[in-house]
Structures are given as structure tokens and as C-alpha cells.
Amino acid sequence: MTALDVAAIKADFPILSTTVRGGQPLVYLDSGATSQKPKSVLDAERDYYEQHNAAVHRGAHALAELATEDFEDARKVIAGFVGARAKDLVFTKNATESLNLAAYAFSNASAIATHHSGAIDPRFILKPGDSIVITEMEHHANLIPWQEVCRKTGASLRWISLTEDGRLDLSNLDELIDSTTKVVSIVHQSNILGTINPVQLIMDRTHAVGAVGIVDGCQSVPHMPVNVHELHADLFAWSGHKMLGPTGIGCLWGTEEILEAMPPFLTGGSMIQMVEMEKSTFAPPPQKFEAGTPVVAQAVALAAAVRYLENLGMQEVARHEHLLAEHTVNALNALDGVRIIGPTTSWERGSAVSFVVDGLHPHDVGQVLDSRGVAVRVGHHCAWPTCRHFGVPSTTRISPYIYNDIADIDAALEGIVAAQEFFGVK
Amino acid sequence: MDLESLYQDIILDHYKHPRGKGLLNKPLGSAFHVNPTCGDEITVQVNRDAEGGLIIGYDGQGCSISQASASVLVELITGESIERSEVIRKAFLELMHAQGVGEPDEDVLGDAIAFAGVAKFPARVKCALLSWMALQDAEIQAGLITTGEGA
Ligand SMILES: Cc1ncc(COP(=O)(O)O)c(C=O)c1O
Numbered sequence: 214m215t216a217l218d219v220a221a222i223k224a225d226f227p228i229l230s231t232t233v234r235g236g237q238p239l240v241y242l243d244s245g246a247t248s249q250k251p252k253s254v255l256d257a258e259r260d261y262y263e264q265h266n267a268a269v270h271r272g273a274h275a276l277a278e279l280a281t282e283d284f285e286d287a288r289k290v291i292a293g294f295v296g297a298r299a300k301d302l303v304f305t306k307n308a309t310e311s312l313n314l315a316a317y318a319f320s321n322a323s324a325i326a327t328h329h330s331g332a333i334d335p336r337f338i339l340k341p342g343d344s345i346v347i348t349e350m351e352h353h354a355n356l357i358p359w360q361e362v363c364r365k366t367g368a369s370l371r372w373i374s375l376t377e378d379g380r381l382d383l384s385n386l387d388e389l390i391d392s393t394t395k396v397v398s399i400v401h402q403s404n405i406l407g408t409i410n411p412v413q414l415i416m417d418r419t420h421a422v423g424a425v426g427i428v429d430g431c432q433s434v435p436h437m438p439v440n441v442h443e444l445h446a447d448l449f450a451w452s453g454h455k456m457l458g459p460t461g462i463g464c465l466w467g468t469e470e471i472l473e474a475m476p477p478f479l480t481g482g483s484m485i486q487m488v489e490m491e492k493s494t495f496a497p498p499p500q501k502f503e504a505g506t507p508v509v510a511q512a513v514a515l516a517a518a519v520r521y522l523e524n525l526g527m528q529e530v531a532r533h534e535h536l537l538a539e540h541t542v543n544a545l546n547a548l549d550g551v552r553i554i555g556p557t558t559s560w561e562r563g564s565a566v567s568f569v570v571d572g573l574h575p576h577d578v579g580q581v582l583d584s585r586g587v588a589v590r591v592g593h594h595c596a597w598p599t600c601r602h603f604g605v606p607s608t609t610r611i612s613p614y615i616y617n618d619i620a621d622i623d624a625a626l627e628g629i630v631a632a633q634e635f636f637g638v639k
Numbered sequence: 640m641d642l643e644s645l646y647q648d649i650i651l652d653h654y655k656h657p658r659g660k661g662l663l664n665k666p667l668g669s670a671f672h673v674n675p676t677c678g679d680e681i682t683v684q685v686n687r688d689a690e691g692g693l694i695i696g697y698d699g700q701g702c703s704i705s706q707a708s709a710s711v712l713v714e715l716i717t718g719e720s721i722e723r724s725e726v727i728r729k730a731f732l733e734l735m736h737a738q739g740v741g742e743p744d745e746d747v748l749g750d751a752i753a754f755a756g757v758a759k760f761p762a763r764v765k766c767a768l769l770s771w772m773a774l775q776d777a778e779i780q781a782g783l784i785t786t787g788e789g790a
Contacts (some may be wrong), residue, residue, distance in 0.1 A: 576677055576702035576766065584642050592677040606678040606700055635642060636651070636703070 237586030245612030406555030668781025
């Protein structure tokens with residue numbers, strides 16, 4: 214019934230054959246937090262260190278050449294995965310840093326502009342009266358950086374609210390994104406609700422008022438085919454570790470024009486063109502945004518992750534996840550005393566499904582699942598205001614990936630019923 | 640893993656039938672604590688009766704462990720002197736940091752000895768300590784104790 218050969222895929226992931234909590238097979242349903250890694254990704258990182266490791270973009274020796282080639286090839290592969298050119302892809306340490314890099318462009322530009330008029334692209338200069346628009350379903354990584362930009366510049370934060378079933382309420386979009394708006398930064402697929410947002414429509418409105426449009430693609434890139442050009446965003450951020458890649462690498466894609474215009478975030482070595490005692494000029498993007506020794510081994514491993522996913526085919530991955538989403542929402546809808554927080558149908562939603570159980574705290578649900586070897590996430594999922602919107606302190610979230618099948622979801626469902634029985638709420 | 644070692648009957652009983660839940664009219668000290676990883680919240684308040692014994696009020700929402708722990712706290716601390724409450728609080732803190740190998744003293748900890756198993760689950764220790772850390776802050780705010788120690 215599924216689009217992928219899950220048994221064969223599982224065999225590629227060493228950790229999935231381990232046991233937990235007294236010898237129980239691991240059922241890993243927390244890929245929204247971080248995915249597991251196939252052997253090919255682990256091998257790629259190890260091979261790099263064993264065969265090519267050296268400092269990149271400098272040094273005249275053989276290894277330096279090999280390492281630089283590996284690094285820049287990886288950039289091509291990873292950029293190609295989202296339909297982009299290598300020169301428009303910046304490596305960071307994670308999506309959080311990518312989004313901060315974007316946010317700091319505005320606060321840095323605003324600070325610089327007070328001392329050096331004319332030196333900075335006015336699109337990045339914020340002042341009281343300007344607005345930044347986000348949504349009420351943002352991960353903290355796309356919320357707090359903008360709160361900080363507001364504190365530093367006097368701009369105000371606005372947000373698109375949510376409907377009952379966890380979708381964006383776009384009824385007043387044209388009032389929220391208006392002539393005062395300088396930045397719109399929204400999540401593509403919500404990590405807590407699973408909602409897939411109409412990003413293109415919102416980015417088009419963003420450009421209609423001349424604002425910069427940013428998309429957080431952390432939960433979309435691992436799970437569906439993404440072409441950055443089709444989203445009409447100016448900047449697009451995501452993390453490597455949620456898409457089979459290693460920790461320690463994130464990505465920020467930007468249009469050539471916007472990356473040229475943005476001031477840098479971190480500064481230091483590798484990002485310069487010319488340095489004198491009192492001033493410097495910067496390298497062109499992406500180097501302008503990659504200060505210090507870059508994430509070479511991580512990039513090589515992330516490229517291996519991309520190859521793994523491309524080999525499966527992202528259309529197939531998306532189809533597989535859609536089937537899992539459908540099964541999960543239907544089964545949860547049918548369970549007494551269980552309420553999905555987010556879309557209750559599989560239409561325009563990913564496979565991450567949050568829910569609450571009447572009379573049971575998510576921590577306790579998660580503990581019972583854990584005792585059965587089933588790993589899920591409990592808490593506010595770094596989207597505390599979203600929880601607040603739905604009047605719940607936290608939720609339990611099932612978030613499967615390519616290596617999960619219906620039986621894994623069913624193991625979680627059985628665990629929920631077991632928790633209800635254990636605590637006597639059924 | 641056996642769930643019963645974590646969720647002792649005493650804990651489940653306090654969770655389902657919390658003792659002394661509710662806020663005080665005019666607290667001497669009050670502290671609001673949040674567990675930032677799960678969003679659980681608790682307010683603990685202190686007052687003193689005519690003999691100087693402690694009166695505790697609390698309100699909050701959270702998991703079985705955090706709620707049962709608050710209920711046990713009220714039962715243990717109510718009516719006690721500040722010195723005795725410090726002994727109990729410190730004994731509970733010690734138990735929670737014993738990683739499941741602590742030998743709890745039932746004379747001091749009463750029902751709280753049921754939490755010994757919680758200490759084996761690092762992710763749940765914070766839940767159990769939430770109200771106790773709030774108690775400490777409430778007592779500091781009330782001027783009943785001067786220094787605290789971290790969880
Ligand atoms: C939607 C979303 N945005 C941002 C992030 C932050 O990613 P990272 O922690 O890798 O920086 C996450 C991951 O938790 C996420 O799910």
C-alpha cells in the first residue's frame with residue numbers, strides 16, 4: 214500500500230535495529246525533531262575524514278584541493294535538491310542560524326544606517342512604524358529572532374492568526390501585509406500542526422508591498438519535493454539533520470539579488486575580500502555569509518543524504534508520507550477521548566500529527582509509549598504560542614518518515630489506548 | 640520497562656485526588672514556575688498560621704508527576720516549621736538527584752518516598768521538582784529563608 218519499500222529502507226538505518234527500554238524494538242516516530250541517518254550518510258562523513266580532510270578554499274596542497282572539491286560539489290548537490298544554483302546557497306549550522314542570519318540582516322542594516330547613510334539597501338532598514346509579519350504557528354526559531362529585531366529597531370510584530378482546524382486565517386491578509394510591512398517570514402509546513410501553508414500566495418502579497426519574503430522550510434524540504442523558485446520567496450531556510458543529514462549544518466538559499474544586498478551576519482576569516490586595519494570589504498555570496506572554517510564534513514554527509522532521498526524520489530517520499538498522514542489522522546479521529554491539534558484531514562498537511570488525550574498529560578502519554586519502545590515528542594514543540602492558541606499547554610506528536618510504516622503508527626495508537634487504560638481515563 | 644516503578648499507586652492517587660489545591664487569600668510569598676521544556680506551570684504560595692506553622696497554597700497544570708508532587712508537598716509541609724520544611728525540601732531534592740539508588744527516609748519524606756523511581760527518568764525529575772523549586776522561591780519572597788540552591 215505504501216509508495217516506498219519500508220523494510221529495505223529500515224535496513225539502511227543501523228539505529229532502527231536497536232532495542233530500547235529492556236529489549237523492545239525501537240519504533241522511532243520523532244523525525245520532526247530529528248531524523249535518523251542511513252549508513253551511506255555516516256560512511257560519507259567518515260570517508261571524507263579518512264581520505265580528503267583539509268582546510269578548504271586555502272592551502273596549495275593536494276588534500277586542500279580534494280576537500281575544496283568535495284565541499285563545493287556538496288553545495289551543488291544540496292542546492293540542486295531544491296532547484297537552486299550552488300552560488301545562492303549559504304551553509305550555516307542549522308535552520309535557527311539561517312533564520313537569525315536573515316533577521317540580523319535587518320537589525321544590522323538598521324544600526325549601520327544610523328551612522329553611515331546611503332551605504333545600506335533601504336529594504337533592510339527598519340524603524341518605528343514598520344511592521345514584520347509572521348504567523349501564529351511559527352517555530353520559536355522564526356519568532357524570537359523577529360521579536361529581537363523589533364526590540365532593536367522599534368518595528369512592530371504582526372502575525373497571521375489560525376483557524377479552528379489549524380490553518381492560516383488569510384481573511385485579513387491584505388490588512389496584515391500592508392505598506393508598512395518590510396518583512397514577511399512564514400513557515401512552509403508547521404512542525405506542530407503539520408499544516409502545509411500556501412506560501413506562494415503569501416509571498417506574492419509580500420512582494421506586492423515591496424517587502425522581503427522569507428520561508429522556513431525545515432519541515433518541507435525533508436518531506437516533499439521543493440523548488441525554491443516556485444515558492445516566490447527571497448530567502449529560504451532549512452536544517453540538514455531533519456532530512457537524514459548530520460547535525461551541525463543548516464542551509465539558507467537566497468536570490469542572488471537579495472544575498473548581494475544583505476549585510477553579513479557573522480564576520481571574520483573566509484568571508485572577506487580585502488582587509489585593512491580600519492575597514493574591510495566582503496567576499497561575494499555565499500562566502501560573505503560563511504565566516505570561519507565552514508561545515509565541510511557535514512556538507513559532504515548532507516549531500517549523501519540528498520542522494521539517498523533523490524534515489525527514493527521525493528514524489529514517492531511525499532506520497533508515502535501522505536498515506537501515513539491519512540492513516541494517522543483517520544485513526545486518531547476514531548479514538549475516543551483523542552483530539553487532533555491541527556488539520557483533521559490529510560489535505561494539505563504533512564505526516565506530523567499532534568494530539569491531546571482527554572484527562573491525560575502529554576508527558577504521561579509519551580512515557581507510556583516510551584515504555585513500549587515507541588519514541589514520540591511531547592511538549593510545546595518550540596511553538597508555545599501555537600499551543601496557547603489552541604488552549605493546550607502541550608501536545609503529543611507522532612512524526613514519521615521514510616523508514617516508518619503503518620505498523621509503526623499502529624504501535625503508537627495501541628500505546629495511546631494503553632495509556633488511557635493505565636491512567637483509568639477510558 | 641515497568642511503568643509501575645515510575646507511577647506508584649501513591650503518585651496516581653495524589654494525581655487523581657490532589658490535596659489542598661487552591662490559592663491563598665493573602666500569601667506572604669508567592670512564586671510562579673514554568674517548566675520551559677513542556678510548558679507546565681505552577682504557583683506555590685506560603686503563609687504562616689498563628690503558631691508559625693506553614694500554610695501552603697498552590698495551583699497549576701501539568702503532568703501526573705508534577706501535579707502529584709505538588710499535592711504531596713502540601714501534605715508534607717502544611718503546619719511544619721520553616722526549619723522542618725527545609726529539612727524535608729532538601730531531602731526531596733537529594734532523592735531526586737539520587738538517580739534511583741537513593742534510600743529515602745520515610746520519617747522525613749512520607750508519601751514522597753514514592754518518587755524514588757522518578758529519579759531514574761532524567762526527563763521527569765524536573766516535573767517532580769517543579770513545585771519544590773517554586774516553594775523555595777515563595778519562602779525566599781516571604782523572607783522565611785534567605786538563600787536557595789539550584790535544582
Ligand atoms: C519548522 C521549524 N523551524 C525551525 C526549526 C529549527 O531547526 P534547528 O533546531 O535545526 O535549527 C525546526 C526544528 O525543530 C522546525 O521544525
